[in-house]
Amino acid sequence: MSSGMSKIVKTMTGVTFPLMLIFGLYVILHGHLTPGGGFQGGAIVASACAMVLIAYGSVWTMKKVKEKHLSILESLGAIGFIGVAGLGFLFGVNYFFNNFLLKQDVIPLFNNVGTGASNINTAGVIPLMNIAVGLKVIAGLFAIVLVMAYATHKLKGGEK
Amino acid sequence: MLTFQIPYLAVAGLIIIGLYAVLFKRNLIKMIIGITLIESGVNLFLITLSFREGSVAPIYTADATQGTLMSLPVPQALTLTSIVIGVAVLALMLTLVIHIYRHYGTLDVRKIKEDDN
Amino acid sequence: MFEDLLTHAPALIVAIPLLGAFLTPLVGKINDKLRNIFAIIIVALNSFIILLLSYNILAHESVKLAPDLVKNGVQTYIFGAQSANYPVARIIFEVDGLNAYMIILGAILPLAAIIYSWSFMKDETGQDKYYTLMLLLTAGMLGMMMTGDLFNFFVFLEITSIASAALIAYRTNNKFSVQAAFKYIVISTIGALFFLFAIAILYGQYNALNMAVLANSIQYGLLEKIAFVLFVVALAMKAGIAPMHMWLPGAYGRAPASVTLIVMGTTLGSFYGLLRIGFTVYGEHLISGTNLSIALGWMLVGLAILTIFVGVLMALRQNDFKKMIGFAAVAEIGYMLLAFGAALASVYQDTAGAVAFSPEGVTALRGGMFHILNDALDIGLLFLVAGAIYYVSKESSLNKLGGLARNLKYTTIFFVIGMVAVSGLPPLNGFASKLMIYQSTYAINPILAIVAILASILLLAVFVKVFYAAFLGPKLPKFDKVKEVPISMLIGMLILACIIIFIGLFPNLVVENVVQPAVDALQAVLDNTNNYIAAVLGGA
Numbered sequence: 059m060s061s062g063m064s065k066i067v068k069t070m071t072g073v074t075f076p077l078m079l080i081f082g083l084y085v086i087l088h089g090h091l092t093p094g095g096g097f098q099g100g101a102i103v104a105s106a107c108a109m110v111l112i113a114y115g116s117v118w119t120m121k122k123v124k125e126k127h128l129s130i131l132e133s134l135g136a137i138g139f140i141g142v143a144g145l146g147f148l149f150g151v152n153y154f155f156n157n158f159l160l161k162q163d164v165i166p167l168f169n170n171v172g173t174g175a176s177n178i179n180t181a182g183v184i185p186l187m188n189i190a191v192g193l194k195v196i197a198g199l200f201a202i203v204l205v206m207a208y209a210t211h212k213l214k215g216g217e218k
Numbered sequence: 219m220l221t222f223q224i225p226y227l228a229v230a231g232l233i234i235i236g237l238y239a240v241l242f243k244r245n246l247i248k249m250i251i252g253i254t255l256i257e258s259g260v261n262l263f264l265i266t267l268s269f270r271e272g273s274v275a276p277i278y279t280a281d282a283t284q285g286t287l288m289s290l291p292v293p294q295a296l297t298l299t300s301i302v303i304g305v306a307v308l309a310l311m312l313t314l315v316i317h318i319y320r321h322y323g324t325l326d327v328r329k330i331k332e333d334d335n
Numbered sequence: 336m337f338e339d340l341l342t343h344a345p346a347l348i349v350a351i352p353l354l355g356a357f358l359t360p361l362v363g364k365i366n367d368k369l370r371n372i373f374a375i376i377i378v379a380l381n382s383f384i385i386l387l388l389s390y391n392i393l394a395h396e397s398v399k400l401a402p403d404l405v406k407n408g409v410q411t412y413i414f415g416a417q418s419a420n421y422p423v424a425r426i427i428f429e430v431d432g433l434n435a436y437m438i439i440l441g442a443i444l445p446l447a448a449i450i451y452s453w454s455f456m457k458d459e460t461g462q463d464k465y466y467t468l469m470l471l472l473t474a475g476m477l478g479m480m481m482t483g484d485l486f487n488f489f490v491f492l493e494i495t496s497i498a499s500a501a502l503i504a505y506r507t508n509n510k511f512s513v514q515a516a517f518k519y520i521v522i523s524t525i526g527a528l529f530f531l532f533a534i535a536i537l538y539g540q541y542n543a544l545n546m547a548v549l550a551n552s553i554q555y556g557l558l559e560k561i562a563f564v565l566f567v568v569a570l571a572m573k574a575g576i577a578p579m580h581m582w583l584p585g586a587y588g589r590a591p592a593s594v595t596l597i598v599m600g601t602t603l604g605s606f607y608g609l610l611r612i613g614f615t616v617y618g619e620h621l622i623s624g625t626n627l628s629i630a631l632g633w634m635l636v637g638l639a640i641l642t643i644f645v646g647v648l649m650a651l652r653q654n655d656f657k658k659m660i661g662f663a664a665v666a667e668i669g670y671m672l673l674a675f676g677a678a679l680a681s682v683y684q685d686t687a688g689a690v691a692f693s694p695e696g697v698t699a700l701r702g703g704m705f706h707i708l709n710d711a712l713d714i715g716l717l718f719l720v721a722g723a724i725y726y727v728s729k730e731s732s733l734n735k736l737g738g739l740a741r742n743l744k745y746t747t748i749f750f751v752i753g754m755v756a757v758s759g760l761p762p763l764n765g766f767a768s769k770l771m772i773y774q775s776t777y778a779i780n781p782i783l784a785i786v787a788i789l790a791s792i793l794l795l796a797v798f799v800k801v802f803y804a805a806f807l808g809p810k811l812p813k814f815d816k817v818k819e820v821p822i823s824m825l826i827g828m829l830i831l832a833c834i835i836i837f838i839g840l841f842p843n844l845v846v847e848n849v850v851q852p853a854v855d856a857l858q859a860v861l862d863n864t865n866n867y868i869a870a871v872l873g874g875a
Binding site for chain 2: 516
């Protein structure tokens with residue numbers, strides 16, 4: 059686990075990793091139109107990152123990704139979620155989780171309601187919250203897998 | 219009529235096997251697998267409740283007309299929340315098992331003593 | 336002036352610690368002391384808003400701060416909509432007298448714990464995650480105590496159990512902490528999954544998750560009885576009622592002392608969940624005076640007596656300081672369940688055909704309610720003292736301690752206050768609530784009162800033994816150089832001790848103004864205007 063697998067596996071992982079990333083981000087962004095959303099797409103991207111961890115080995119991955127960067131990314135995702143929820147106070151009606159971007163003309167983003175897979179620019183605040191939740195889930199699940207790999211690597215470190 | 223009861227029988231089977239694994243197995247990892255089985259059973263029960271006969275998935279597509287029967291969307295959200303909580307609990311339990319193995323050297327429940335006397 | 340704040344107070348109480356928990360890692364990267372001060376400011380702000388909200392709901396009509404927010408003693412807050420029209424598909428926070436009483440705990444305990452942990456945790460690593468998890472645990476506990484929706488209750492229950500398991504295993508180099516946390520999370524997860532199963536049964540029958548809507552339309556068939564049994568078992572597992580109490584002394588005893596304080600708050604929160612589901616959701620059918628519900632009351636009384644016995648007898652044999660206090664905590668939860676079970680068993684139907692609690696039943700309800708607050712304060716103070724002794728001497732076994740009273744003067748005074756309060760001696764607060772419990776259970780059946788008084792005497796004996804072993808006695812040479820504990824720990828203990836002494840000197844004031852509205856909210860289902868349901872569904 060600590061030194062990765064053979065050359066063939068590493069090359070194929072390098073080819074398929076961007077495809078999995080794009081698919082996961084597609085699922086996150088289209089959460090208000092097709093099945094999916096924040097957690098589902100985040101789990102797909104986190105599995106892609108776990109695949110990289112297994113193929114390239116934990117030593118190489120931990121040199122590229124530090125745990126504290128993941129912690130900051132996770133906090134940003136969470137603050138984005140609560141911030142968007144609380145922003146509703148500025149726009150009219152006073153309650154939390156106010157879908158304030160829907161059906162108004164001041165900010166021309168995300169204002170209508172639409173159907174079909176090509177209308178990303180719809181449904182108010184929901185895509186922004188999906189992105190925030192997706193960011194948090196990617197950072198959180200990848201941090202869990204990374205810390206477990208590090209712990210097992212230290213556990214067997216004396217024997218190898 | 220039996221075809222509509224199969225999900226409920228599956229739920230009962232999963233929960234009973236999960237409880238058996240938690241109560242009667244000695245290895246810590248097998249206890250965790252038992253908890254995962256109980257959780258899968260409860261999630262299956264939640265999602266079976268949203269079924270209506272002859273319905274389609276509850277997504278607005280360009281060709282869904284008014285009056286099409288859709289299955290209930292609320293239990294899908296409940297099941298998703300439950301799956302997320304299950305993932306977090308599983309991660310925490312596995313981390314604790316790693317620490318227990320490092321301290322005690324064994325995964326047998328009978329040998330993990332509680333205090334020094 | 337407080338009108339705007341009080342409109343949004345139910346949501347702010349949960350949102351402020353949550354936001355603080357997510358900002359803490361970022362603040363911690365800048366400076367360590369800044370992060371500690373940030374955590375204390377967030378908890379103090381939160382406590383202030385909680386006390387305002389509680390005052391507004393519990394106070395009399397003429398002295399309320401914002402009277403038109405509270406209709407008939409209930410304030411609702413709807414997430415994501417203007418008003419809760421039927422079909423109710425929103426998440427609602429509904430704060431009535433019972434909730435306003437329970438969140439006072441959430442105001443006092445986290446404040447004392449976080450001030451205490453400024454010095455207590457000074458030498459440990461990973462303090463960023465400690466403060467994040469403590470604030471997350473506070474948010475989860477307060478959400479659990481205020482929500483009016485069953486699935487939301489489950490989500491907050493799981494948030495608190497995950498955060499507490501991570502905090503109980505905080506000292507990962509101590510092998511007993513890790514295995515206590517594993518035991519805690521296995522039992523907690525199984526309980527929560529059964530709770531979810533019962534919610535799914537009720538949802539399948541009634542297509543509603545809101546507690547008020549369910550209370551309005553619930554029948555008493557076989558499926559609802561099964562769901563009720565699952566609810567009681569799951570919440571009793573989390574509250575530490577025998578025979579499911581095995582995790583409690585280990586988890587309370589091996590966690591750092593400030594963590595135990597807030598975990599005790601969540602245990603009482605699960606006990607509150609039991610009350611809410613029993614008396615409000617199933618209220619019509621449970622408080623009905625039929626043979627089935629009286630038998631149910633007696634069964635709860637039987638479990639409570641078992642809990643008291645197990646707690647006190649196991650506490651006598653312990654050598655470890657914190658585990659002994661943990662077993663005393665188990666016995667105290669037995670007292671609360673005894674009061675509520677006896678009240679349920681004393682329901683009768685009077686001549687006009689209306690159902691009512693007998694007068695002893697009402698006293699038992701008041702005693703049990705009052706005991707929730709007193710028990711949290713007393714046992715919390717004892718745990719903080721135990722933490723102080725561990726900080727000073729790094730020992731937790733009674734065989735190796737001795738003669739500490741010469742060096743730790745203030746800690747000894749706090750321990751004496753805690754000991755007198757837990758055993759129910761006058762003039763502190765334990766006496767007031769335990770006297771009400773003894774009085775009411777004696778009238779229902781004398782044996783219950785005799786068991787309760789005996790258990791109190793045994794608890795006093797246990798704690799006097801601890802006092803003698805740890806504080807009095809000859810001075811041990813290895814404790815020559817210990818000094819008094821740092822001042823932030825003393826302030827944490829002082830907050831709890833001052834409230835204990837205040838409640839002890841003026842129990843009437845507290846019972847009439849704070850406990851009585853909570854008990855009225857429990858009995859609300861008996862009269863025709865059920866305020867809890869009317870606040871959501873509109874109209875009597």
